Amino acid sequence: MRAHNLALVLHTVANSTSPPSRAAVAGATGLTRATVSALVDDLVAGGLLIEVDPPPRTGAGRPAVGLALTSTGPAGLGLEINVDYLAACVVDLTGAVRHRHVEHADQRPADPAQALAALGRLAAAARLAAEADGLVVAGAALAVPGLVAGGLVRVAPNLAWQDVDAVAALRAVPELADLPVTVDNEANLAALGELRVTGGLSNDRDRSPGPTDAGPSGNSFLYVSGEIGIGAGLVIDGELYRGVRGWSGEIGHVTVYPDGRPCRCGSRGCLEQYAGQEALAVDEPLAAAALGIALSAVVNLLDVPVIVLGGAYAPIFATLREGIEAELRARVLTSGLAPVTLRAAALGPDAAMRGAADTIIRGVREDPAAWLRRSA
């Protein structure tokens, strides 16, 4: 219960636009001022919150003390390995990117061990730089362009990887040996990165206890990442849906034209053949129509109100938009009742890396009690 309330308080502070007072937090959470005081004291002592200059005064009464997330506490290490670059970044509890290291190099000739060793060096450097700033790296997450299951990269076609234990390889680096490390699909993590930047702050779920529970749009969207392959990350009410075995989001192999072009996956008419980077370069209208057909299926099945186009789609969003929306209008059953919002990704190529780092700080935010135990 204590753990839950600590998270609740932290969450409330994080989602406030201006530094709230203890009393404001109490009002927002429904807890007593006394309880919030006690919880806040713990969070301050544990280095998760700091007291800051009070927000501009409003009326009579003793002046409030503002609360904010610390920028010198736990941090997340976000890593990414992709076809033509390696990257690492450090994000602090406030969500600010504190360090960012990118190394451009074609990874395809390298074998997995080489690539991961190089990434490990990058990660170690980022960690060192972060700790010089007083940050404590709480964990690392790695984004890969492939299928991940059980902590293993099962297959990453564009890297020519198969059954690679990336976590073990990274933890073999001495400077990272003590860090908890996870791996995840690139599109999934990019979706989380997008969530943090756009919808992440206004959390519709724990709004004040209104009577109507017909949740408004909330933080729900499908992030579509157009690279050589096409991946998607589905976020429902602020939470990433990974699928039962972690293999969700393979929108690239949704059938668009049943008897169409053969795909490297063995099937025919996959979206990837019509809206992948190669096809995109040749025929944009075709890509838009194909995307529209596949996305209509998603909306019909899942009632997702927002679709975010990322990766290679983001820069050419304007030219794709109309073609996609035409298909959505025609093919989504409920398009007359409420339209589907289509927009370009806010984050550029950093989305996956940022999302990876975010999973770490999200972990701290959701279970601050664990962090307090650790730093006690």
Next chain:
Amino acid sequence: MRAHNLALVLHTVANSTSPPSRAAVAGATGLTRATVSALVDDLVAGGLLIEVDPPPRTGAGRPAVGLALTSTGPAGLGLEINVDYLAACVVDLTGAVRHRHVEHADQRPADPAQALAALGRLAAAARLAAEADGLVVAGAALAVPGLVAGGLVRVAPNLAWQDVDAVAALRAVPELADLPVTVDNEANLAALGELRVTGGLSNDRDRSPGPTDAGPSGNSFLYVSGEIGIGAGLVIDGELYRGVRGWSGEIGHVTVYPDGRPCRCGSRGCLEQYAGQEALAVDEPLAAAALGIALSAVVNLLDVPVIVLGGAYAPIFATLREGIEAELRARVLTSGLAPVTLRAAALGPDAAMRGAADTIIRGVREDPAAWLRRSA
């Protein structure tokens, strides 16, 4: 916290195969025997649990007292209105169907008010019969073949309904005036009915605190209901996913052949035109292929491990199976890593009605504290 633990204990008892003792519940939940004793006493006093004959002895020691859900406590009233019948059933806390009333009659000539009045009479009779057995009906849920939003039936094409306030109509019946009533889509509720009968009992989510959290299949499946239209209900980890606005599951209007047959929704090539009841009667192999294509999209997107075919598909499952599976093998990216399980629905035409009743008793199970307050 008390409320949470009450639910936890009730859940543990409900999901046990043989009547567990208080000590067994304590072991399974991680609570102390003392705490469980106190909680169980409340649940027994409130009429949710009963003490039953102990399970067969195992060794030395004081014999245990078995615990089980009462069959004379709260009950759910499940209602269904469909093209050619009205139905009502009463399900008790154990999940047993205690009463079942079906009235065959074509509803299309009737206007919504007439149909709902007739259903109201059926529901009132069912409630009366249930209360004669000592049951207390805790609420009612209605299944309709249409789109539901904000408690209203927005559109039910096969009933020719539009913006019907079915809840208000039912509560206008004097015998039902005091009952909480909800409405939901037929396929959604049928999926819940299926969940209760098959996967509902073995709940993978609160299994003992093992280290690996790579959840095994769990209670996740897509229920596809083939009627005149085609609807789907998606269950993820034992929970129904309704979509942000409650409009998920419209698989009938997923595009299968982009330039195919025109559909009454205004689009072209919708699944419904190839695997709806009319198309089904004409060309079964075509229906199977179309279903296979649409279902492949679902699996690629959501990584759903199990697909359940219900409604008109259930009786002809054997003839559809191979055609669907061929498409799944070809079109699902991960079909080589783990196959998709295809099976026929276990419940017949009662599925939606049973699922509706189940939502009510699920409500009681998930918040027993509310029930105790009420019966105190």
Next chain:
DNA sequence: CGGAAATTGTTTAGTGGTTGAATTATTTGA
């Protein structure tokens, strides 16, 4: 200016619910 009102934050007593240990109850087995 000075006191009343307002607002924040802390202190203190009280309460609900859980834990842990000791106790009672009831059986099997030597």
Next chain:
DNA sequence: TCAAATAATTCAACCACTAAACAATTTCCG
């Protein structure tokens, strides 16, 4: 017949939250 084993209850202690009083600090208003 007594020891060991298992089930359930009792009771004191404790933790975390609540409610209400209180202290601190400001604005408002005469």
